[in-house]
Amino acid sequence: MTPNTINKIPFVDFSHQHQPIQTQLEQAIQTxxxxxxxVLGEALTEFENAFAGACGVKxxxxxxxxxxxxxxxxxxxxxxxxxxxLVPANTFIATVIGxxxxxxxxxxVDCDVETALIDLEAAEKAISPKTKAILPVHLxxxxxxxxxxxxxxxxxxxxxxxxxxxxxxxxxxxxxxxxIGKASAFSFYPSxxxxxxxxxxxxxxxxxxxxxxxxxxxxxxxxxxxxxxxxGTNSRLDTLQAAVxxxxxxxxxxxxxxxxxxxxxxENLLHNKPIIPLQNxxxxxxxxxxxxxxxxxxxxxxxxxxxxxxIGIQTGIHYPLPCHLQPAYQNLGxxxxxxxxAETLSQEILSLPMYPGLxxxxxxxxxxxxxLVLCHQNKL
Ligand SMILES: *Cc1c(COP(=O)(O)O)cnc(C)c1O
Numbered sequence: 552m553t554p555n556t557i558n559k560i561p562f563v564d565f566s567h568q569h570q571p572i573q574t575q576l577e578q579a580i581q582t583x584x585x586x587x588x589x590v591l592g593e594a595l596t597e598f599e600n601a602f603a604g605a606c607g608v609k610x611x612x613x614x615x616x617x618x619x620x621x622x623x624x625x626x627x628x629x630x631x632x633x634x635x636x637l638v639p640a641n642t643f644i645a646t647v648i649g650x651x652x653x654x655x656x657x658x659x660v661d662c663d664v665e666t667a668l669i670d671l672e673a674a675e676k677a678i679s680p681k682t683k684a685i686l687p688v689h690l691x692x693x694x695x696x697x698x699x700x701x702x703x704x705x706x707x708x709x710x711x712x713x714x715x716x717x718x719x720x721x722x723x724x725x726x727x728x729x730x731i732g733k734a735s736a737f738s739f740y741p742s743x744x745x746x747x748x749x750x751x752x753x754x755x756x757x758x759x760x761x762x763x764x765x766x767x768x769x770x771x772x773x774x775x776x777x778x779x780x781x782x783g784t785n786s787r788l789d790t791l792q793a794a795v796x797x798x799x800x801x802x803x804x805x806x807x808x809x810x811x812x813x814x815x816x817x818e819n820l821l822h823n824k825p826i827i828p829l830q831n832x833x834x835x836x837x838x839x840x841x842x843x844x845x846x847x848x849x850x851x852x853x854x855x856x857x858x859x860x861x862i863g864i865q866t867g868i869h870y871p872l873p874c875h876l877q878p879a880y881q882n883l884g885x886x887x888x889x890x891x892x893a894e895t896l897s898q899e900i901l902s903l904p905m906y907p908g909l910x911x912x913x914x915x916x917x918x919x920x921x922x923l924v925l926c927h928q929n930k931l
Pocket of ligand 1: 616617688737
């Protein structure tokens, strides 16, 4: 293919987020160094309150990463060994790892092929007497319908635990991500909508007992120093990370809006092309952690991605292999064909560049490159 004159477009670019606030970020880090309260320090409490508040939830408990937020959060909700939890098959593997670490059995469920979100009809069929909870993943930044989830959980006497690792401040039907569950997990991995300068996570919950339990679980199971009432672990959000996140949080709404605008822009330009964007059913409430399109058969997604890379457009696949087909989890007992929608999507999806600061002309360049590759593929 003839190389174009366009500039390279990265999949993610942090500079638009960090450059304008660099001085404040450095000051916040300096303050922690001066105070020396590196573990469970002042900036952590401040961030826990600010972030939980932004989600519309009373308590926030900072932990080491999103995976721990799921594992410890479920444990604090009373999940015990052998309990079953409904989980989408097409999520990042950390969701499944969190469930397993809480001692529970992940019962995988297929998704809706148009939104890639958990299919609640399929979830209903997977319920057994051991099922305790449903763990919806607000995948790519779009919330699973809160009304349908609350209805589902109420009907079947299950609790909801949200994996909101990709959906900071997402909104649907008047509910914020993280505000419908008994407890909910967030990740502050650098590339998430709100990301630190390393790993980080949080559980938010409206329940004071769960919050108290989590503060103990993340801190060696000690509600007070050297008294260990729970078999806990060491999993805390670093004060330094919290200080960085405190500086970034006030910008999150604006950054999410920029992602949503970029997505609308992509959507308009992709109109009438043989490429299908995943459906947005939550309008401006979708925070587009990722912008995902489907490149359906007979087009070849892998070839498509490779051709785009050659022109300088970096893309991703989230995720190329659903959880039930991952080698490490064969003992869960699933096989190819069990979740047709998840499997189809894994072969068709492609994530286009998406980050706050992505410009309309860059989006146009991505679309031009897609057109070029489409022409090329049709000629093959
Ligand atoms: C990122 C992510 C997690 C895990 O978060 P970490 O901070 O990387 O442990 C869990 N679930 C989903 C859907 C994620 O995207």
